[in-house]
Amino acid sequence: MTEVVDDVAAALAAALPGRVVTDRDAMEAYRRDQCLLAPAGRPAAVVRARSTDDVITTLRTAGDHHAPVVTRGAGTGLAGAANAIDGCVVLSLAAMDRILALDVPGRTATVEPGVLTGDLDARAREHGLWYPPDPGSKAISTIGGNLATNAGGMCCAKYGVTADHVAALTAVLADGRVIRTGPPTRKNVTGLDLTRLLVGSEGTLAVIVDATVRLRPFPAATATVVASFPTPQQAVDTVLRIASVADPAAVELMDRTCMRAVNRLTRMGLDESAGALLLVQCDGPSADQEAATCARLAETGGATEVLHTADPTEGEMFMQARRTVYPALERLGTTLLDDVGVAVQDLPRLLAAIERIAADHGVLIGTFGHAADGNLHPTVVYDATDRDAADRAGAAFDDIVAAALALGGTITGEHGVGSLKTRYLDAQLGPTERELMTGIRAVFDPGGILNPGRGY
Incomplete structure (x- = not known):
């Protein structure tokens, strides 16, 4: 195990100079999210990605060394989904924080995953628009994290959750291939809805590197x-x-x-x-x-x-x-x-x-x-x-x-399963449903390196 950890850390440091943290004390801040009861391991390295190319390199390198990858945003999650696994690569997307485009006539914004939800909403309001998903943590949580858990908020009943406002995604698969899901059109029924599949998948299918989200006119009153x-x-x-x-x-x-x-x-x-x-x-x-x-x-x-x-x-x-x-x-x-x-x-x-x-x-x-x-x-x-x-x-x-x-309810409405609630899955999901979910996961990530043991 120690040899594998050292090898993947060295390979990443060589491939991504200036982007990789291996100091044990410096990595401590990246070990867990806000769920203290969920277990947190010791990562082999932390990659602070700044571009899609950094993400591709990280995933290919981790795959070559069979090292698990845990993708992380601001660490505001509440179910342990971003907690480190022993020997993993923590892939931080917090520095990918640009608003790439704001299409006012088309009422969309294209953003990187590290953009704070509240910052996107504030930028939209400068143009008389707003971004409806409003998790209580929107001032500190990222769009990428919201996408990972399909976050909700106070306006959910009328305006829906995060998935209801996503038009298209760009994501990197575990083997480094890049996929784009959906056009920014209002209607699209071409093939399976991969966008909806990725939103809420808690980092188990791919790493989202940008998202085109829908905006609405700001309420008149x-x-x-x-x-x-x-x-x-x-x-x-x-x-x-x-x-x-x-x-x-x-x-x-x-x-x-x-x-x-x-x-x-x-x-x-x-x-x-x-x-x-x-x-x-x-x-x-x-x-x-x-x-x-x-x-x-x-x-x-x-x-x-x-x-x-x-x-x-x-x-x-x-x-x-x-x-x-x-x-x-x-x-x-x-x-x-x-x-x-x-x-x-x-x-x-x-x-x-x-x-x-x-x-x-x-x-x-x-x-x-x-x-x-x-x-x-x-x-x-x-x-x-x-x-x-x-x-x-x-x-x-x-x-x-x-x-x-x-009462016929659900174990999670908007925070996700993460590692905190995996033990409750069998109480809500049937064996056939679980089998389908793990089968889909294997198609996206045959090597099983993306956030293993989390979500479902």
């Missing part, structure tokens, strides 16, 4: 509603009623633990006596009228307090409360963020199960997420220096996933 409810059931009942008469851009839910954490961090004054807080944001020409309808439904649905504003600055302040949840929970201890999804009508049962799980294991769990599509992020907060606390956190995490599956 926004209006926001904040409503406090005595119970989560009343909040979800209101969500279902809203869905029958309106089409909000975002419908977000926070439990009492999250509200307390946000207040502690920001002093926003959220109603900590409430069982659930609902944030609804509408956009478009009729945003204020639509939000007014949502506010009335909240009032008649048992809300104890309802605020409604058409001021975009004030509305953004309210939505910031939701974006602040995870950082606020992080201030309370080490966090283990889950990502499960159920049918919207089953959210109260899932929330009740999470509350029982927290009590059973003696851990703090703050739950927030996307109420409009049933995707929640129960976050276990614990003391990582206490082995018993860490074990209880892991057990609570397992029970939350089991609870979602028992």
